[in-house]
Amino acid sequence: RKEVEQDPGPFNVPEGATVAFNCTYSNSASQSFFWYRQDCRKEPKLLMSVYSSGNEDGRFTAQLNRASQYISLLIRDSKLSDSATYLCVVNQAGTALIFGKGTTLSVSS
Amino acid sequence: GAVVSQHPSWVICKSGTSVKIECRSLDFQATTMFWYRQFPKQSLMLMATSNEGSKATYEQGVEKDKFLINHASLTLSTLTVTSAHPEDSSFYICSTGQAYNSPLHFGNGTRLTVT
Numbered sequence: 001r002k003e004v005e006q007d008p009g010p011f012n013v014p015e016g017a018t019v020a021f022n023c024t025y026s027n028s029a030s031q032s033f034f035w036y037r038q039d040c041r042k043e044p045k046l047l048m049s050v051y052s053s054g055n056e057d058g059r060f061t062a063q064l065n066r067a068s069q070y071i072s073l074l075i076r077d078s079k080l081s082d083s084a085t086y087l088c089v090v091n092q093a094g095t096a097l098i099f100g101k102g103t104t105l106s107v108s109s
Numbered sequence: 110g111a112v113v114s115q116h117p118s119w120v121i122c123k124s125g126t127s128v129k130i131e132c133r134s135l136d137f138q139a140t141t142m143f144w145y146r147q148f149p150k151q152s153l154m155l156m157a158t159s160n161e162g163s164k165a166t167y168e169q170g171v172e173k174d175k176f177l178i179n180h181a182s183l184t185l186s187t188l189t190v191t192s193a194h195p196e197d198s199s200f201y202i203c204s205t206g207q208a209y210n211s212p213l214h215f216g217n218g219t220r221l222t223v224t
Contacts, residue, residue: 101152
């Protein structure tokens, strides 16, 4: 079983749609969780950290379910500029971050 | 602005040559830097952890004699791909963070093509 699993997609949605991505992780000792965004042929950039209580940043909402070991990202009112690959990232104490393969989102007009 | 500078962004080389990639932290001293590799449509895979003043720690399956890492100062780590082959063609990217569990700052990556 892979350490971090994501549905690769692609998710093709129209502008204004709401879309949700899920991610599961295998190591229950994981402590930190993040969503990164990666545009084609570019470096990943931090989108948001994921906190146990859930957190929101504008149109983006992240949630963590430790019992089920999954993380979600909800994007409301999708924009064309949201088209990218979204990487789920987890971390255990003292180790480097572990990346999922990413979920590709394509928003069309 | 960028906190990690990586150079070069793009390189094409012939099979058998060596390529050096530099990664600099600009705004803080980085005792640890991470080197990742990403093949098309794959996730970032950690190759090695570079520690200032000591030997790098390589992940399983990564040849330390082929991917030479040097972290001689708190702001500079280098990755040298020695005797590059076409299968080494990939996107190499460095990163660093201020704590082990903090978000990483990435360099802009180096796209290596070996012909």
